[in-house]
Amino acid sequence: ATLPALVPGTRRSVSPSAKPILELSDIHKAFNGKTVLNGINLAVRPGEIISIIGPSGSGKTTLIRTINGLETLDGGTVRLLGNDFIEAGQAENALAWRSNITKLGMVFQGFNLFPHKTVLENLMLAPHLHFEEQRESLKQRCLAMLDKVGMLEHANKYPHQLSGGQQQRVAIARTLVMRPSVVLFDEPTSALDPERVSEVLDVIARLAQEGITMLIVTHEMKFAFTISDRVVFMEHGNIEVDAAPSAILQMREHRINRFIQDMAT
Numbered sequence: 685a686t687l688p689a690l691v692p693g694t695r696r697s698v699s700p701s702a703k704p705i706l707e708l709s710d711i712h713k714a715f716n717g718k719t720v721l722n723g724i725n726l727a728v729r730p731g732e733i734i735s736i737i738g739p740s741g742s743g744k745t746t747l748i749r750t751i752n753g754l755e756t757l758d759g760g761t762v763r764l765l766g767n768d769f770i771e772a773g774q775a776e777n778a779l780a781w782r783s784n785i786t787k788l789g790m791v792f793q794g795f796n797l798f799p800h801k802t803v804l805e806n807l808m809l810a811p812h813l814h815f816e817e818q819r820e821s822l823k824q825r826c827l828a829m830l831d832k833v834g835m836l837e838h839a840n841k842y843p844h845q846l847s848g849g850q851q852q853r854v855a856i857a858r859t860l861v862m863r864p865s866v867v868l869f870d871e872p873t874s875a876l877d878p879e880r881v882s883e884v885l886d887v888i889a890r891l892a893q894e895g896i897t898m899l900i901v902t903h904e905m906k907f908a909f910t911i912s913d914r915v916v917f918m919e920h921g922n923i924e925v926d927a928a929p930s931a932i933l934q935m936r937e938h939r940i941n942r943f944i945q946d947m948a949t
């Protein structure tokens with residue numbers, strides 16, 4: 685059997701000596717006594733694109749959710765921009781959390797747009813609450829962001845008037861107007877009709893070229909191997925492989941390649 689034709693991307697390399705912008709140390713998490721994250725270590729450098737792949741139930745989504753405080757930790761630390769951000773037993777460390785949370789953007793599977801607000805209002809809401817920015821300048825910034833994701837002409841529509849792919853592009857723009865240091869994507873295309881997947885992946889790939897730091901849980905192997913600096917393969921709550929796409933494609937006998945092949949067929 686041959687591997688699918690995955691061509692590792694040619695991204696400008698991120699300096700290995702750059703200080704991590706996001707650092708996970710020995711993250712543990714269990715649900716009802718069942719270990720879901722079993723000591724995860726991961727350092728993300730500025731501008732790095734990291735895709736997280738692995739079988740269903742391996743802990744990918746839980747990992748993403750612990751990073752931004754949607755799940756509490758049972759052990760370990762999440763450090764953002766060199767600051768301790770979340771620690772086990774300190775989920776209530778609300779002040780540190782709040783001062784940092786806008787630095788982390790999150791894009792969900794299910795878009796999570798506010799249904800009763802227009803596209804433009806969806807973008808303006810959070811920056812309006814968090815930043816002291818003149819309304820007109822914020823509005824122009826949001827319109828420019830909508831233009832960037834190809835949604836400018838839909839600025840005054842409501843989410844229900846849009847396709848899933850369009851809603852997800854709006855959700856990405858809404859995340860970016862907060863100027864996050866790191867954007868977390870939790871299976872951003874898994875709720876989309878197949879014909880809508882590529883328009884969202886294209887937007888993410890374009891943003892990747894701009895140097896935005898990203899951590900992406902995805903089942904889209906071709907996408908992951910094309911845009912990522914590193915691909916992380918999770919299994920049973922552990923990181924089994926953390927390597928450049930080209931290095932992974934050479935691990936011929938490794939489970940990760942069987943997994944990639946299964947996903948692509």
Ligand code: ADP
Nearest residue numbers: 715716720738739740741742743744745746747
């Ligand atoms: P993946 O994203 O790799 O598919 P998840 O992180 O969604 O994996 O899930 C890992 C495991 O944790 C699964 O067995 C799932 O059922 C379990 N799990 C996730 N969230 C919860 C929860 N809130 N309560 C109980 N179990 C959960």
